[in-house]
Amino acid sequence: MLTVFLQFLFSGLTVGAVYALVGMGFNIIYNATSIINLAQGEFVVIGGLMMWFFTSSVKLPFVLSVLLTILTAGLIAFLMERLTIRPIQKTDLLLMIMITISVSIVLRGLLMFKFGKDPYGYPPFTEGEPISIFGAIIQQQALWVIGVTAVSIVLLYIFFNKTLIGKAMKACAVDPVAARLVGINVSQMVMLSFILSGVVGAIGGIAITPISLMEYDKGPMLAVKGFCAAILGGLGRGRGAIVGGFTIGVLESMTAGYLHSGLKDAVALIILLLVLFYKPAGIFGSSAIARLRKF
Amino acid sequence: MNKDNIIALTVLVILIVFFPLLSPSPYNLSIAIFAGINALLAIGLSILMGYAGQISLGQAGFYGIGAYVSAILSLKAGIPVLLSILFAASVAGISAVLLAVPALRLRGHYLAVATLGFGEIIYIILNEFGPGGPSGFGDIPRLSILGYFFDSSTNFFYLTWTVVTLAMIFSINLIDSRIGRALRAMHDSEIACKAMGLDIVSLKIKVFVLSAIFASLAGSLYAHYVTFVSPSSFSLFHSVLIVMMAVLGGINNLWGAILGAIIITILPELLRKFEEFDVLVYGLILTFSLLFFRKGLVPIFIDKLKKLRA
Amino acid sequence: MLNVNGITKIFGGLVALKDVSFSVQEGYISALIGPNGAGKTTLMNIISGILTPDKGKIFFEDQEISNLQSVRIAKMGISRTFQHLEVFSNLSVLENVMVARYTKTKSGFISSGLKLPFAKKEELTAKKKCEEILDYIGLYNRKNEIASNLPIGEQRTLEIARALATEPKLLLLDEPAAGLNIKETKMLGETIKRIRQEKGITILLVDHDMELVMKISDWITVLNFGEVIADGKPSDVQKDPVVIKAYLGEEL
Structure with a gap:
């Protein structure tokens, strides 16, 4: 149980790291x-x-x-x-x-x-044996x-x-x-x-x-995921994209692992829509500031 | 309807009537049909974006709904094609309401990405749950109206472009009406619209539904013409292309939508000879036209014409 | 007709309006004056439903409107113009006025797109009505001009025309004389008086131009730093020492 969960968690964090980087890229330009x-x-x-x-x-x-x-x-x-x-x-x-x-x-x-x-x-x-944590x-x-x-x-x-x-x-x-x-x-x-x-x-x-x-x-999908990360953390907030990226990566990997691999890509998008609809400023953002944004 | 529109419509109808008489190759005829389908998509988007000022990067989602729903209903449930098409349009319309209610509170980038997300979700659903998965399915029945089968390219060409012409007339009328004025006014000043008692939210939702229905009809035409559908035709890339058609032709000009659709449909065919260069050349042409024809081709053409007359 | 009752509005710590009460009598031309930053436009925005008050109530014809959306308020018969012009800049002058007929007309997406006979008829009636309004206000010969091409003065007039087209009972004019020259201001005063007299529309006016306000108003409410400091007939307000000190003093 734990082993499988950890396996999904680690692979999620790995992909999430890239999403976080893309998300930060969005923020820097935005x-x-x-x-x-x-x-x-x-x-x-x-x-x-x-x-x-x-x-x-x-x-x-x-x-x-x-x-x-x-x-x-x-x-x-x-x-x-x-x-x-x-x-x-x-x-x-x-x-x-x-x-x-x-x-x-x-x-x-x-x-x-x-x-x-x-x-x-x-x-x-680096070459070398993989590391094993709780299997x-x-x-x-x-x-x-x-x-x-x-x-x-x-x-x-x-x-x-x-x-x-x-x-x-x-x-x-x-x-x-x-x-x-x-x-x-x-x-x-x-x-x-x-x-x-x-x-x-x-x-x-x-x-x-x-x-x-x-x-x-591979670019468009990465862009969409990175954008989800940036939105989740609050567009324009550097640290937000990091948390957003890892969150999406982990949720994706859990969905692929426990539910259905084809739905993996849908997760980020559904999160994106939920955040946009209910908290457009992101989970860390203040809506007052978001409203002041030009776009 | 003003004189310019009547002239343009007359020219359009003449072109439609005579094009098949020039005995084009079946290949060219099918390109012309795809151009018509794309024109329908672009007209719907032009009303939404150019006139009502809302952004949608998810039109391919409604396009896909139109294609899949009417294909599945007619093939698997044996429902008459025409009825399936209408049913698909209502499914697309209802999805548009469900998307619009939360999404239209958003603006700019946020709205763009919310609609993009919607389109991608539909794409994933088609991939995962559509018959045949990513490879799609075929044997979709052809359209028949009152016993008349649209089974040749020529009559399907006439059908498609008749639909485009009717959609165009409908849209021209709409833009110059109580509703169209309200949409355009909303684009200029929402605050004044509210002070005049305009129900902005309901207007936005309805215009979104309209563009979804246009897209759905286009999708149904596609499915019953090609008789085969797969998710790849309804990806984000197609959403982008639809926006590109409307922008290239001139986003707040309905005729621009038709012109843009024709150009964007023909372009990849012309680029075939570039072989592996095609994506690159395609991208370069799009970028250049965005940079240098920012107002859109039709508005630029009209400006030139006015200068000539003056 | 309009009762403003103890309205308070605070913008993040800054008190814009403090317990403001006054009323507008039916058939009057009332004016709201006060130095810059007194809270006049904020009050206008609250009455027309663009902002909601933090405290207090507003009644229009004995119905509470304090928390209604601007669309509802507009439908009840309050129409307004804007200090910062909000004409529909890409629409023609006639179209601008026709937009204001929205609530008085019915045709929807389908009947408009198909140009059904009733939609066509409705459109013609609306057009005629709006041309009459433009004629009344003196913009008829500009009807096909794109609104953003009009000079400021005519844009202000257009906003009034647009407000009239909603057939309001109460017309709110937010600094209608801003940016107008003396001649235009004088004409504006005549127009406002005519609207009250011939159309029987009650008017609430906010403006800086004291000459205009004194000349045409039946009743004046003076705001200073978000509070009502005087309320009365122009001749009385003019003499009120508090008002003179706060506002008129500088000019007299």
């Missing part, structure tokens, strides 16, 4: 721009597939591959912001949604062109996923709270006009937010691919 970047999932795919490319195809050393993958994802996010987000000055909500979706189609097209439709994987970061088996890579996520969270926290640029980005989120008045370059911060969230997504992809494999069209 806070800086009030845009929901629906191409967010593609960056996870880029992370996984580029990592495969550098390690398994070009056969570069591990650390170098990671760095190059992150660089690639950052560069793509940068180009996306420069070419498609910046030219649109007026924040027309519908247009923004459609632009990010069409960029995600372009990215999928590129990935399919480069990698085809097959799933890719590479060896775990539940945990692969070492799962620990890597959770560890990498934890480190990313800490780094993001430090970045936003301790560094000048991070604080400036936060200021833009609170009041872009005031931020501009005190001399913060808002458009640079917007660009930075895209790069940052692209990188965060890619890190998730690098870590999860040895477990779940990666293929070119």
Whole structure:
């Protein structure tokens, strides 16, 4: 009993970590721009597939591959912001949604062109026996996923709270006009937010691919799940997305385990609808603040 | 109805009547039918988004309901196709009410994602519980009205585009009526609408139902034309495409919906020769048109025409 | 006709209205005046149901309306204009007024879409009625103009026309003279008087323009910092030392 439960719990936490990272990616951009970047999932795919490319195809050393993958994802996010987000000055909500979706189609097209439709994987970061806790088996890579996520969270926290640029980005989120008045370059911060969230997504992809494999069209579902995580925790709230991501991951894995594997994907969506309908500000958000949001 | 609309409708009817007479290949004829089905979807969405200002990324859900419900009823329960189609439309309408009541309190991104979530849930239900699961099922009966069978591409083309034309006339009338004015007014100022005594919630729900019924009819047409359905035709991607059709043509122009639907339907066929490039080229074209034809093709065309006249 | 009874409204700690009571007599042009931030617009929003009061009650023709939604209140016969213009900017002038006929007409989605004979007839009647209103208020020659193209003065008039089209018993005018020049203000005063006289509509008016208010009102209520400090005929209010100190003092 316990063994099975723990097994589901651990696999849920592993997937949940990636959802949390995607959710945080959503929040970073949303806070800086009030845009929901629906191409967010593609960056996870880029992370996984580029990592495969550098390690398994070009056969570069591990650390170098990671760095190059992150660089690639950052560069793509940068180009996306420069070419498609910046030219649109007026924040027309519908247009923004459609632009990010069409960029995600372009990215999928590129990935399919480069990698085809097959799933890719590479060896775990460390070789070794899985760990057993009360009979539940945990692969070492799962620990890597959770560890990498934890480190990313800490780094993001430090970045936003301790560094000048991070604080400036936060200021833009609170009041872009005031931020501009005190001399913060808002458009640079917007660009930075895209790069940052692209990188965060890619890190998730690098870590999860040895477990779940990666293929070119996984992006949309990841984006939906990550968005559920962000909404569950309260859109725009960094810590909310973390709790949201893990919650959804665990619930999904429990549903797949105890109920029916096909309903796995429905769980996140049903949670999403319930939260939106009954507590749109998220479980941690205050509805007063949510109402003040532009969108 | 104003003069421009009458002229445009006349042109549309002439094109519809003559297209099959140009003896197009069966392949082109079927593309034209799919364009009509998509046009129906886009018209419904255009009223919802362009005029009433509500966002839906879940139209494929209603489209799927229309296809599956009428296919299952006619195939498995032996109910006449026409009756199945009407029943499917009412199922879609009721689902729209159930979704709209809680969802329409939401705005912007939240509404967009709530409708997206709804569409995905329908998609998962079709996958898990639909006959044949992910691979779908076939042998769906063809439509017959008063003993007349729509069993050739040509007569199905006429049927589809007649439905599109009727939907168009209905929509043009609606937009220029008590209801349409209220919807457009709501888009401009909800607070003033309330002060005028307009029941905004009920209007929003009803317009949502209308767009769902249009989508459901499109789904039924699809099912009884192709005689085979599988969930993949009703995925999130199709919801996105429907929005794309309406946006590309011009979101607050009903004619834009038809034009957008035709372009988006033909585009992948034209891109066939790019082979593995097709998704990429498709995405690039969409992105470029969003960036450079922001107002939509039909409004841009009208502006140009006005300048020429002046 | 309208009884406002001990209304209090607090916005997160800030008391916007404190135990405000006054009434509007049927057939009167009443005015609500006071310095900026006195709570006039808040009161307007509470009467028209956009905000709900924290304490107190409002009665309209002896029915309590304090907690009703604005849609219900509108249907009972209270119509209003807005200080910050809320015209339907993408609709034509005529369409703006026709929207206000919504509650007086019936055709729904199906009858409108199919253009059934009764819907068509109803549409024509509504159109005629609205053209009459536009003619009455002096905007007939602008009827096909898109509302956002009108100058501010005409947009304000359009809001009045729109409010009239709902056939209200009580008309709330929220700063109708804001942004108008002297000539336009004078015309506005005439229009307001005409509406009361010829249509028998009771009017409650909020405005800064003292000349206009003094000239056309039968009754004036003065608010200061969310409290009623005076209530009476224009000539009496004008002489009231408290009012002069709080508000008029600066101008006289």
